[in-house]
Amino acid sequence: MKEQFFVHTDNYVKFTPAEKDLLAAVLTFRKVNAKTELVSFDKRTDQLFFLLKGCIRKYYVKDGEQITIHILTENNFVSAFDSLMTGSPSKEVIECLEPCELLTLKKADLETLYHQIPGMNELVRKLLEQTLIQFQQALTSFILDNPEERYKKLVAKNPGILQRVPQHMFATYLGITATSLSRIRKRILAKA
């Protein structure tokens, strides 16, 4: 299953076989049930995940409500970035929505890899550049678009995801209530 990981990294940096061995040695395979919390509220985390199979969301809890801030599927890196970087307890919860297959990488191992593998900084730099563009687009959409437009963009960009994730999770992700999303959907259907 680690081949799938390297297929992904090959898009950014070509590691030598020896380097891949070093990396593979610190990647741990993990298979978990739906509803597993990879990172729990107010707990520190020292690892990052690569999602091989399944679907994951990140959410915050505000006034007793779960507010989804991110939804991811196969072949993406996931982590409670804030907690990982600063060492503070995580305010975001990372939860599996389906049975998932993951690779985990400890932060300490990553730090070691930065010294062992010259291309590692380059890989992470490039991954972060991609991530940053995504974040920027998401943030821009919040500023520029109303909820209806955001919903349409989400559907256009990620059609399959709607069948995998309950609607009310999307609602909070769009910054609206489930009630409101239901009305928006109705409005869109009426036009089509």
Added chain:
Amino acid sequence: MKEQFFVHTDNYVKFTPAEKDLLAAVLTFRKVNAKTELVSFDKRTDQLFFLLKGCIRKYYVKDGEQITIHILTENNFVSAFDSLMTGSPSKEVIECLEPCELLTLKKADLETLYHQIPGMNELVRKLLEQTLIQFQQALTSFILDNPEERYKKLVAKNPGILQRVPQHMFATYLGITATSLSRIRKRILAKA
């Protein structure tokens, strides 16, 4: 003025004097008037900026309105990231709100530096990590907080900025109209 730049980078990576010379050689100093557009609408950009002095905002144009998406002050990197990375025409405008002093770095020179200076990938990786945390916090705030809370956080985080930027630019930055911001300010004053 390049010392100020290296004071900043020293927080992340310690370059040797020789490396600093290489870097300094491709940094160009620039002094511009207020209202200068560093990146214009629908133009490609091939450089990134380090702001030594002054205040800059990024904005989008939507339905003839300017929507501010970012406001920055001294000692920050600025660029139309999307355009810089993908080579596409920029949808964001970068405008100086005050007379500014900048260092500019061409993308092509940066690519060369990645090969000349081992620590360059590391520097940019670390800068991107910081930036990502900022973006994440901004995005999270949009999902979690209402406009009033976002305004309060902005003021708490950056008290001085209010005196440097017109209120209606903040309003669009918060995702609301100037009218609405005025109401929010009134409400806050009434409580205090």
Added chain:
DNA sequence: GATAAACGTTTACAAAAGACAAGAAATGCT
């Protein structure tokens, strides 16, 4: 120093979204 432009606030009215509650439909579990 005069004039124009930009800025901040306020008002009335319209549109959108939230809160709350009820009920239908789909899904999960044993």
Added chain:
DNA sequence: AGCATTTCTTGTCTTTTGTAAACGTTTATC
């Protein structure tokens, strides 16, 4: 298959925000 839970929709009422326009004030510019 049957029961419980979750999910989705709908209705009514309230709150918030947007739109548009007016007005006084500040700031720029010549």
